[in-house]
Amino acid sequence: SSSSSSSSANNAKIEKTCADILSRHFESSSNDDDDGDNDHTLPETVRSIITTVYLRSLIKGGKYGVVVDYCRKHTNDNDDDHNNNNNNEELAYSLYRLRNYEACRQLCAATTNDGKNNSSSSRGLLHIWAQALYRMGETNEADSKYRQLLSTTTTNNEATGDTDMEDHVVDDDEREDALSNALANRTANYTPGSLLSINSNSSSTAKHNECWLEEDDALQHLFASYGTANNNSNVDESKEEEDLLQNYDLAYNLATYLLVSNDARDRSHIHKARRLLEHAETSALTILESSSSPSSSSSSPENENDQEEDVAARVAKEVARRKAQLLAEREAGPIRANLALAKLLTGGEENEMEALRGYLALITKGGGGGAKGKGGGGGRGAGQANLIAAASNNLALLRDGKESVFDVMKRIPTTSSLSVSEDNTAAAGSAKATNGGKGG
Numbered sequence: 001s002s003s004s005s006s007s008s009a010n011n012a013k014i015e016k017t018c019a020d021i022l023s024r025h026f027e028s029s030s031n032d033d034d035d036g037d038n039d040h041t042l043p044e045t046v047r048s049i050i051t052t053v054y055l056r057s058l059i060k061g062g063k064y065g066v067v068v069d070y071c072r073k074h075t076n077d078n079d080d081d082h083n084n085n086n087n088n089e090e091l092a093y094s095l096y097r098l099r100n101y102e103a104c105r106q107l108c109a110a111t112t113n114d115g116k117n118n119s120s121s122s123r124g125l126l127h128i129w130a131q132a133l134y135r136m137g138e139t140n141e142a143d144s145k146y147r148q149l150l151s152t153t154t155t156n157n158e159a160t161g162d163t164d165m166e167d168h169v170v171d172d173d174e175r176e177d178a179l180s181n182a183l184a185n186r187t188a189n190y191t192p193g194s195l196l197s198i199n200s201n202s203s204s205t206a207k208h209n210e211c212w213l214e215e216d217d218a219l220q221h222l223f224a225s226y227g228t229a230n231n232n233s234n235v236d237e238s239k240e241e242e243d244l245l246q247n248y249d250l251a252y253n254l255a256t257y258l259l260v261s262n263d264a265r266d267r268s269h270i271h272k273a274r275r276l277l278e279h280a281e282t283s284a285l286t287i288l289e290s291s292s293s294p295s296s297s298s299s300s301p302e303n304e305n306d307q308e309e310d311v312a313a314r315v316a317k318e319v320a321r322r323k324a325q326l327l328a329e330r331e332a333g334p335i336r337a338n339l340a341l342a343k344l345l346t347g348g349e350e351n352e353m354e355a356l357r358g359y360l361a362l363i364t365k366g367g368g369g370g371a372k373g374k375g376g377g378g379g380r381g382a383g384q385a386n387l388i389a390a391a392s393n394n395l396a397l398l399r400d401g402k403e404s405v406f407d408v409m410k411r412i413p414t415t416s417s418l419s420v421s422e423d424n425t426a427a428a429g430s431a432k433a434t435n436g437g438k439g440g
Contacts, residue, residue, distance in 0.1 A: 011060050018054035022047070048086050055090040064094035089124045096128050096135075104132040123149060127178060134181070139189035146182035147212055150175065175218065176247045182213055183253035187260050195264035219254055226251060226279045227272035245283040248335075251276045256338055262345055274342035281335045288328035329365075333387050337362055341394065355394075362391040 025047060028040035042050070051074075058067045071091040088111040095104040108129035112122050130145035195210065213219070226245060245251050255273040262270055340358035343351040 008061075011057050015054065015057040015061060018050050018057065021050055022054060052087060052090070055087055059090060059094065059097075064097045067091065067094040068098065089128070092125055092128045096132055099135075101132040101136045105129060105136070108132070123174075127181075130178075130185070131181060134185045134188070139185050142185045143182070143189065143213075146178060146185060149178050150182065150216065173247075176250050179213075179216065179218060180247070180250045180253050183250070183257050186213060187253065187257050190257070190260045192261075192263045195261055222251060222254060222276070223272060227275050244286055245279050246287070248280040248283040248287070251280045251283075252335055252338070255280070255342070259338060259341055259345065267346075270342060270345050274339065274346065277335055277339040277342055281332050281339060284331045284335060285328045288324055288331060333362060337387060337391050337394075340391075344394070359391045359394055363388055 021042070024040040025042045055067050055070065058064075058070075067090055071087055071094075088107060092104050092107050092111075095101075095107065108125045112125045112129065126145060126149045130142045130149060133139070133142035133145060255276040258265065258269050258273040258276075336358055340355040340362075343358070344355040
């Protein structure tokens, strides 16, 4: 779209301008035999700010290797604990995006002082650290880091007498991203029967350690707001818009975790999961389609050139609309797969038939189709393949009348306080929930 092209162009200009300024600074510094006092040498605070802007512009452009090279080149070689590098978050994020998870983990461990620093930069590193552990399959340790990240509150700082409160406040978006990732990690790590071991005889500490994520206030609010049936058919459209889930991935991941762990839950949790998924599907379709809806123009063309421009504009708007529709359908694909599973677990002939139709639709339509967005992620890549495989497997089992194995789709969002995340449209993985053990 024109807006994304304009944004890319502006980012390229910022990158070039910062690169030129920094290049002149380093050249002046290396040639200056005095005190570095010349026209191109920057004060340290100014250089630090420009460096951060430069590195983040590189990240927005997907140039993660350049970020790594720059940070390593300009980091003090004698600084073993990286404390003199003010751009550890940018470096860690770039290592993560390059899938160099071990180096990312080591950097985060060295720079966060095991997460004891509560600054916003340290929180960003802790989030990246947790995601790197998740990608490495070290899900227990990742769960611990997510718990540590989500326990970061202003109350902790009040107790320590820290007066710089603004830097430690976790905004809603940052916290919801962390919750969503923590739920994806829990889903990947769930072993059937593990929650059954937490019984009435378990200590309150053991219960809290196992169920801390579910007890989070934000998730409890999500249950109360969207996990119940709405039997009122007279709700007006404006109220429905207010009820849209702005972070439908969070509801999706919460519902997925409930379905994966259904062996330890009563039927009400399956109903809650189903309601959450229904809201998530509606919100995904509505938000994504409306965000790119062409605005109508009341002006009429005055001459032939205007008519040609008007036709071109209409064509461009139609192309944008179709892209938005494909994106919305693709986002809704994994949601619909899990919604079919929720219906299947609910039981009853009608629900089973709806699940059957849902799986058939996902297989025949390829989960919504459409090419993957920016970054060359591979068109109908791993996410689409996993979605079709999960739907096919569930369909085969449903037709066989078996109930032993069901594939469940889960989101794998990758976010940090950088606000620069992977294109995770339809980014989904697959985990198997079984009655007897965990499958691959």
